[in-house]
């Protein structure tokens with residue numbers, strides 16, 4: 283591997299050399315060891331925790347000891363919210379002798395709910411059976427549990443976004459809808475109105491376009507009913523209705539005497555409503571959260587719920603946790619200074635529990651490929667130094683941001699675990715149809731690539747493939763696609779398209795890959811995905827465009843289409859081999875994930891990729907006008923009033939950056955590529971601002 287000359291530095295580009303490095307103050311170190319003497323009745327619990335290395339500080343102890351009544355635990359990143367929540371559960375069980383069946387713990391992801399359970403099981407005085415008796419669930423899974431146990435749930439869950447979009451498009455044709463609103467905007471509108479407690483029929487109907495949208499979404503809701511499907515919003519709505527049964531509600535209130543909610547800053551109206559109802563009588567509701575970590579507002583999360591909790595629950599005890607035990611003062615300092623630039627937040631002064639450590643390092647690679655080269659080189663050194671790969675996370679803002687790094691990791695045989703999307707960029711669902719065109723251009727008989735070309739012809743993939751394969755049995759063709767031309771089921775225009783497609787595939791082969799991709803985008807890809815599209819933006823369109831732009835960036839390094847296809851195929855094989863190897867030998871892998879997925883997690887070493895303007899903050903937050911689906915999700919139509927949505931979008935991006943840097947314990951590398959999709963981009967404003975102070 284070539285030795286990259288790029289050097290990391292102590293300040294991002296644009297910050298002068300004499301600027302002081304951000305660093306948080308180091309906290310005093312009073313802990314349960316001195317705060318809870320042996321003479322106290324509950325000291326046995328704290329002694330046992332201490333043996334496990336959990337030395338709680340004064341406000342943490344206060345929260346753990348909290349008995350009855352509402353409690354709001356507000357805390358900064360890494361200040362022990364989850365630790366306190368699990369320790370309080372342990373305290374209720376072993377000191378207050380509460381029946382585990384009376385405890386309900388709610389959080390946002392299945393992973394977090396599982397982790398909470400295992401952390402509780404490891405606490406003093408808690409055995410596996412007790413831990414199992416506690417309900418620790420996500421809101422949706424708790425809703426489903428209630429619906430299955432006390433309601434009538436016969437439907438299947440319909441949660442796949444692509445499938446939802448497909449149904450919307452089909453229904454649009456079916457009812458001859460003239461609405462041009464993209465599916466993602468329609469679904470965001472539907473979700474927003476349902477979260478308000480209304481239905482599709484309540485959507486505005488003042489203009490022909492609005493009436494059309496309303497008709498389409500009502501038809502969509504009807505389709506779900508007819509096909510026995512419910513989506514995630516429906517689960518919460520149905521639970522809300524179920525809880526209107528006063529007898530049942532009283533039973534559940536009696537059953538769940540202690541309710542605790544983690545990541546409370548991310549609750550939406552229905553989720554909040556669920557726990558609020560259950561806690562109405564006893565008011566034993568403990569919520570923990572950090573308003574600086576609200577990064578799911580597109581799902582209806584509202585910071586106001588955490589900010590206004592004491593108004594809803596008068597007499598709320600408020601405990602602030604302000605000592606961060608996760609990160610070194612230098613890493614925490616960056617997070618603290620960065621987030622201070624947000625307006626909509628509770629001001630906090632976080633201190634570091636850990637002593638001095640290494641300052642974050644900043645990189646300014648020319649582009650994502652150089653960024654990946656540098657990181658891989660550094661990873662090699664870390665491996666030599668005995669670093670476990672499982673202790674390292676590579677975080678990125680968007681899914682397309684992993685293309686270069688995943689490629690390098692695969693080429694260098696460095697094991698990694700990728701969360702969410704297809705492991706190889708070229709196999710990504712949005713990219714696949716383009717790659718399949720290239721594959722067929724190189725080898726027209728690549729049968730597995732044919733479906734990717736059939737879909738955009740408006741022919742059912744499965745039926746089309748069955749037809750081609752049956753005809754191939756009779757007579758194999760150099761271009762198997764040609765069979766469709768002779769298929770009597772197709773209309774004349776479709777047959778014509780088949781012919782044109784074959785001519786097109788032949789032409790592609792002769793082009794440089796970059797131009798071949800541009801041609802595919804120009805000619806075939808949905809018009810909103812092309813680079814020059816200028817209609818209303820939505821996040822979904824942005825993602826498609828961004829992903830295809832990334833493919834163009836990747837294509838620049840290949841001389842021929844064949845070379846690019848061979849490389850992509852090689853990566854797929856390598857990834858399969860790596861997954862197989864990891865299954866057999868169980869070697870630890872680096873965690874490669876979006877910042878959203880890293881929420882609530884921590885790693886000794888974090889690499890944050892793409893900390894440049896347009897990536898983080900994402901360019902969707904830098905436009906003059908908020909994307910259509912974001913507006914719809916916030917229940918806003920027409921122009922963004924006073925640019926408030928854009929301001930809110932930018933603050934959410936800053937929170938994403940804050941969540942990213944505060945995942946790191948000991949080492950943090952922040953990289954700001956200078957070029958992104960052919961444009962020069964400065965380092966993220968969030969970094970530069972952090973050095974300026976506020």
Ligand SMILES: Nc1ncnc2c1ncn2[C@@H]1O[C@H](COP(=O)(O)OP(=O)(O)OP(=O)(O)O)[C@@H](O)[C@H]1O
Nearest residue numbers: 337338339359360361362363364365607608882883
């Ligand atoms: N009193 C303490 N003494 C030592 N370590 C602690 C203490 N409290 C928490 N920790 C450790 O600090 C780290 C962060 O704690 P935890 O994950 O509970 O924080 P959090 O507030 O939920 O974080 P975030 O919201 O950023 O995900 C963990 O490694 C935890 O074990």
